[in-house]
Amino acid sequence: MIATKGYAAQDAHSDLAPFQFERREVNPHDVQFDILYCGVCHSDLHQIRDEWGGSIFPMVPGHEIVGRITAVGTHVTKFKVGDLAGVGCLVDSCRQCANCQEGLEQYCLVGNSQTYNGLEQDGKTPTYGGYSNLIVVHENFALHISKTLDLAGVAPLLCAGITTYSPLKHWKVGKGHKVAVLGLGGLGHMAVKFAVAFGAEVTMLSTSPSKEEDAKRLGAHKFVLTTDPDSVKDVKGYFDFIIDTVSAPHDYNLYLSLLRTNGVHICVGAPPTPAEIMGFSLIGGRKSIAGSGIGGIAETQEMLDYCAEHNILSDVEVISIKDIQTAYDRMLKGDVRYRFVIDMSSL
Ligand code: NAP
Ligand code: ZN
Ligand code: ZN
Numbered sequence: 001m002i003a004t005k006g007y008a009a010q011d012a013h014s015d016l017a018p019f020q021f022e023r024r025e026v027n028p029h030d031v032q033f034d035i036l037y038c039g040v041c042h043s044d045l046h047q048i049r050d051e052w053g054g055s056i057f058p059m060v061p062g063h064e065i066v067g068r069i070t071a072v073g074t075h076v077t078k079f080k081v082g083d084l085a086g087v088g089c090l091v092d093s094c095r096q097c098a099n100c101q102e103g104l105e106q107y108c109l110v111g112n113s114q115t116y117n118g119l120e121q122d123g124k125t126p127t128y129g130g131y132s133n134l135i136v137v138h139e140n141f142a143l144h145i146s147k148t149l150d151l152a153g154v155a156p157l158l159c160a161g162i163t164t165y166s167p168l169k170h171w172k173v174g175k176g177h178k179v180a181v182l183g184l185g186g187l188g189h190m191a192v193k194f195a196v197a198f199g200a201e202v203t204m205l206s207t208s209p210s211k212e213e214d215a216k217r218l219g220a221h222k223f224v225l226t227t228d229p230d231s232v233k234d235v236k237g238y239f240d241f242i243i244d245t246v247s248a249p250h251d252y253n254l255y256l257s258l259l260r261t262n263g264v265h266i267c268v269g270a271p272p273t274p275a276e277i278m279g280f281s282l283i284g285g286r287k288s289i290a291g292s293g294i295g296g297i298a299e300t301q302e303m304l305d306y307c308a309e310h311n312i313l314s315d316v317e318v319i320s321i322k323d324i325q326t327a328y329d330r331m332l333k334g335d336v337r338y339r340f341v342i343d344m345s346s347l
Contacts, residue, residue, distance in 0.1 A: 001022035001023065001024065001025060002022060002023045002024070002025060002026075002032070002134070002136065003020065003022060004020070004021050004022060004023045004128070004132055004133060004134055005018065005019070005020055005021075005132065005133050005347060006018075006021065006060040006128060006129075006131050006132030006133065006347070007019060007060065007131040007132070007321055007324065007347070008021075008057075008058040008059055008060045008131075009048040009057060009058065009059045009061070010057055011057050012048065012050035012055060012057075015325050016048070016061075016131070016324050016325065019058055019060060021058075021060070021128055021132075023128075023134065023135065023136045024125075024136055025136075026071050026072070026073050026136055027073050027138075028073040028074045028075035028076070029073050029075050029076060029138050029139055029140070030072075030073045030076070030136050030137060030138055030139065031069050031071070031072050031073070031076055031079050031085060031136070031137060031139050031142050032069070032070050032071040032072075032134060032135070032136045033067040033068055033069045033070055033085050033134065033135060033142075034067045034068055034070050034133065034134050034344075035065055035066070035067040035130055035132060035133060035134060035135060035344045036066055036067045036068060036151055036343075036344055036345070037065075037066050037067075037151055037152045037154075037155040037318075037341050037342065037343060037344060038062040038064055038065050038066075038129075038155060038341065038342045038344060039062075039064025039155040039156040039158070039159065039160065039186070039314070039316075039339050039340070039341045039342075040062075040064075040186075040319075040324070040327055040328075040331070040339065040340040040341065040342065041063065041064060041156075041159050041160065041186060042185065042186065042187075042247045042331060043063070043159070043270070044061035044062065044063075044129075044328075045328050045331060045332070046247070046270065046272060047059065047061065047116075048061060051272035052270070052272060055117055056117050056118070056119075056126055059116060059117050059128075059129075060116055060128035060129050060130075060131055060132055061116050061117070061129050061130075061131055062115070062116060062129035062130030062131040062132070062342075063087070063088055063089040063114070063116060063129055063130060063158065063159050064088065064130065064155045064156050064157075064158040064159045064160070064339075064341070065086060065087040065088075065115070065129070065130035065135060065155065065158060066084065066085070066086045066145055066151050066154050066155045066158070067084070067086075067134075067135070067344075068082065068083070068084055069081050069082060069083045069084075069085050070134070072139075073139075076139045077139070078139045078140075078142070078144075079139060079142060079144075083144070084144070084145035084146075084147060084151070085142045085143065085144070086142065086143040086144075086154070086155075086157075086158050086304070087115060087130065087135060087137055087142055087143070087158065088115070088143065088158035088159055088162060088294065088300055089106070089114055089115055089158070089159055089294045090105055090106065090112050090113065090114060090115060090141055090294070090297070091113050091114070091115050091118075091120075091127055091137050091138070091141050092112065092113035092120060092137075092138055092141060093105040093108035093110070093111075093112035093113065093121075094108050094109070094110035094111070094121065095140075096110075097109035097110050102296075103296040103298040103299065104296045105296050105297055106294045106295060106296055107293065113127055114127060115127055115129045115130065116128055116129030116130075117129075130344075131321065131324070131342060131347075132344075132347070133344060133347055140297065141297060143158070143297070143300055143301050143304055144301065144304070145304065146304070146305075146307075146308035148308060149307070149308055149311075149313060150313060152316050152318050152341045152343070153313030153314050153315070153316050153341075154304070154307070154313065154314075155314070155316075155339075155341050156186060156190070156314035156316065156339040156341065157190070157303065157304060157307055157312075157313075159294065160186040160187045160189075160190045160314060160339060161190050161194075161303055161304075161307065161314065162294050162295035162299065162300045163187055163190075163268050163292070163293070163294050163295065164187055164190045164191035164194055164243060164245070164268065165190075165194050165295065165299070165303040166292055166294065166295035166299055166303075167243065167266045167268065167290075167292035168191070168194050168195055168243070169299070170292065171241060171264060173195060173198055173240075173241055174198045174199045174200060175198075175199035175200070176199075176200075177200040177201070177240045177241060178200070178201045178203070178238060178239050178240050178241075178260075179195045179200040179201065179202050179203070179239065179240065179241045179242075179243065180202075180203045180204075180205050180224075180235070180238075180239045180241070180242045180243070180255075180258065181195065181202060181203070181204055181205065181220070181242075181243050181245065182205045182226075182242055182243065182244040182245060182246055182255060182269075183205075183206065183207075183244070183245040183246040183247070183269060184204055184206045184208065184211045184214070184215055184338070185245060185247070185331070185334065185336050185338060186245075186314070186336060186338055186339040187245035187268055187269070188204075188206075188243075188245040188338070189214075189218055189314070189315060189338035189339070190314060191243045191245060191268075192204060192215065192218045192219055192220050193218060193219060194312070195243070196218075196219035196220070196221075197219075197310055197312060201221050201222075202219065202220045202221055202222075203220060203221065203222040203223070203224055203235065203238075204220040204222070204223045204224070205224050205226050205242070205255070205258075206223065206225065206226065207225070207226055207227055207334065208334055209225055211223075212225075214337065214338075218315070218338075222235075226254075232254070232258070235258050236257055236258060237257070237258070237259070237260050237261075237285070238258055238259075238260060239258050239259050239260060239263055240259075240260060240262075240263055240264070241259075241263065241264050241265075241266060242255055242258065242259060242263070242264075242265045242266065243266050243268060244265060244266060244267045244268065244269050245268055245269045246269040246271065247269050247270070247271060248271050249271045249272075249273050249275065250271070250275075251275075252265065252275050252276075252277050252281070252289065253276075253277060253278050253281040256277070256281040256282065256287055256289070257281065259287050260285065261285045261286060261287075262285070262286050262287070262288075263285065263287050263288075264287070264288045264289075264290055265287065265288070265289045265290070266290050266291070266292055267289065267290065267291045267292075268291070268292055268293075277289065314338065314341075315337065315338045315339065316338075316339050316341040317336075317337060317339070317340050317341070318340075318341050318342075318343050319340050319341070319342055319343070319346075320342070320343060320346035321342050321343075321344070321346045321347050322346065324342065327340040
C-alpha cells in the first residue's frame, strides 16, 4: 500500500483536518500521479455535510484533480511517467453494462465508483478524493491534459466543465438558441463560456447584482437580476433552455415561466431538498424539466481537448489547503469568483 496524506472530514459536523491513509499499489493497468491542483466543488460541501444522505466517513473530498504521472503499471499504454493527467468524478465503473459500453459511465447501471464518498467496484473499499497528495487510478479513468493550459484553471473542467458541456451537447445547444444560465458560480461560469462558444445567445440569471460585470466579461449577452420582478418580466417565455446550476432550494415554477413553448429546464444543480413543481408550469407550453450528471470519460476527454483548442479555462482563485473552511464559507454566500482551486503543494 502507498502512504498518502490528505484532508478529511471525520463526520458531517466537523471541519476538514489532516488525515493519513493508504492508496492501493499500482496494478498493471493503473497510473499513479502526484496531485498538483484540486478544484473545490459545491458537491464537496453537500457531501461533507451529508446533505444528500449516505455519506461515507472519513471523507477526503475532491473530484477536480490534475497532476503529473509518477508511476505506470506494466500494461499501461495511454500514459507514461512525466505526463500530465486528470481525474474527474469517476474512478471506475462496471465497464460492461449498456451505458458503460456507450461511454455513459456516469449512468453505469451497476453503479460506478465515484472518486470520493464512494466504493471501488469490489463494493467495499472506500474511495478517497483529490484533497490529497497522490492518487492511483485505472488508466481508462485518467484523462489527458494539454501542456498548453494553466493547470489550476484546468482542474475545474473535470467536474464544473464536463457537467455543463455535456447537457449543452446533448440538447445540441448552439446558434439560434436563447440560453439562460441560472446561478453564477463554478458550474455557472463554465456554462456561460461553453454556451457562448457554441454560438447561443446567453443570458445570466443571478441573485447577485455584483456579478453583472463579470457575467458580461465571461461572454454573457444579457444579465437578469432574478430578485428584481421587473427585470424578470422582460424575459417571460423567452428561453429555449435554462441550465440550472443553483445549489440551494429555489422556485422552479418561476424559472419554467421564462421558457418558451417546448423549452427545457435542465437541472445540474442538486439542492438537498425536493422541489414543488406545478403541473401547469409544464403544461402551458409543453415544457420539460430534465437533469444531467457530469459526463462520460470519452466526453470528458472531448471537452478537455475542446478547451485546449479554444483556450477555455475556469476563472480560479488559488488557495492553500489550510484556507478550505473559509472557501466553503464564501461558497455558501455565493462569493466564489468563480472556482476555488487548492494548490496541493500547500498540503
Ligand atoms: P457554486 O459555485 O456555489 O454556485 C452556485 C450558485 O448558485 C451561486 O454562486 C449563486 O449564484 C446561486 N445560488 C446559490 N444559492 C441560491 C439560491 N438560494 N437561489 C438562487 N441562486 C442561488 O456551486 P457549484 O459548484 O457551481 O455547484 C452548483 C450545484 O451543482 C451544486 O448543487 C452541486 O452539487 C451541483 N453539481 C451537480 C453536478 C451534476 O453532475 N449534475 C456536478 C457538479 C455539481 P448567483 O450569485 O449568481 O445567484
Ligand atoms: Zn463537482
Ligand atoms: Zn456499467
